[in-house]
Amino acid sequence: MTTPSRIALALAGVGKIARDQHIPSCAEGADFDITVAISRNGRIDGADNFTSYDEFLEKRRDIRAISLCTPPDVRFEMAKKAIASGFDVLMEKPPAATIGEAEALRELAEKAGVVLFATWHSRFANGVEPARQWLDGKTIRKVEITWKEDVRRWHPGQAWIWEAGGFGVFDPGINALSILTAIIPGQTIVEKASLAFPENRQQPIAASLKMKSAEGAPINAEFDWRQEGPQTWDIVVETNSGLLRLAKGGAELYIDGELQVEGPDREYARIYSRFAELIRSRRSDADFQPLRLVADAFLTGERHTVEAFIE
């Protein structure tokens, strides 16, 4: 049952990310009841379960909000239909496969007067919003992003990430870019990129980006999927009054070496609080800058071939 203060939500795509994050976050949070689930294989106990998306759209016009947790390849068509049916839409990362899809969704949502929320879950890590606030008003001298992980450990058997459109090392790298663009203002520009493609793969296993902030500060990013041993997801920002470091993918914040913020992961709890706030204030949050930076890296990047990747 939906109490008056909670929003009835439909969730499409009952897979791993839904079970690990979306379902518990809604259950534990104060804002949403998952009233409907749409999934070919998965089910949510206690929800009205549909296997057909079109049937759901037709029968449950009482629901006004939907979370799309389906794989990226079908997400665009589902989002278009949801917008056309007047739903407020939350989209899992990445919210679109191309800049074109992103622009189209933004235009459609604006015309339809619905809320579009393109989530970038790393932006909701513990240290990110405090980092943004600390940086506000300071002069940024330089940013260094180091995102080095072992693909065998974090993406075992995920063949699709190596295929055309799968993003390769930008699949984790886009998390770093989503934090970057949340904590520094304006349009970040890709000046140079170098992409390392294994000779047997369609997508890069490593990438090096030279970027510039809107205010002219150099931003370097090193993405590498060949990292064994310790894993690194760090962003270091040198300013005119101190050194900021986001570690562990944004979970920990250090200022001049001193730990400021840590604690258990609350990314999806914050995502659903934000979605509720957007719905109540009728505003969208659909920033596609992280995806745009990846597209610009592919557009301008120098390709070089490295040894085959055999999982």
Added chain:
Amino acid sequence: MTTPSRIALALAGVGKIARDQHIPSCAEGADFDITVAISRNGRIDGADNFTSYDEFLEKRRDIRAISLCTPPDVRFEMAKKAIASGFDVLMEKPPAATIGEAEALRELAEKAGVVLFATWHSRFANGVEPARQWLDGKTIRKVEITWKEDVRRWHPGQAWIWEAGGFGVFDPGINALSILTAIIPGQTIVEKASLAFPENRQQPIAASLKMKSAEGAPINAEFDWRQEGPQTWDIVVETNSGLLRLAKGGAELYIDGELQVEGPDREYARIYSRFAELIRSRRSDADFQPLRLVADAFLTGERHTVEAFIE
């Protein structure tokens, strides 16, 4: 001397495109006098000639409009400075090297209240505006783009087009995409792309794009730089009431096989009429959709290697 009805214009970059197109089009047109030229090597007789861009910006604050005809790699910084100095800016194709640069320029121009005109010269070919008008209100069933030319003939010795950021076969292909996006409404989406890279080059020599119009019509594009013999720059649009064909890069328009529009090239005359109209009405025309389609093709494209290209 500038008569009251003509606009004083600065032209930066006195190279081949300036001499072939911009200078004669201004001279023959009714709207602009090239009062100032800025170029490291070139000069325009009768104009106030500068070799330093910064010196020009400082000394000729009386001029309010500028055409940027410099090579793409320096264009972004020059455009930023021109906008910051309050100039109305015309940018040669391509107006930016990345989507990020494009977004940044659009934001800066909007904030500064200046006119930004990102020209796509093919959009001003004879057949394009009549084609747009003829298509208006019709249902588009299918679009086929065939852009096949001999790179040795049209780009001799242009090493930069093969380097990272040089676009390769998209250098001419973006002309087709600029026409496409001028004659059909809404955001065109890249669904699939296949890019053929010569084994010794950084940029594709051929590309095949499967796209979809905002209204769902399939759009296929074949770009190829290996075309010997007859050269083809055609766009064919099947509609619910007739077949439209733009030939010779938009210069000729056929409806159901019958020639409607031809005649001498007036692309740059129309570009300067448009720039004058934009300045007088204080509106910008900065559509980066053609560049966005190229970025999306690189982002989602399947790469394959083809034989080395030796010029």
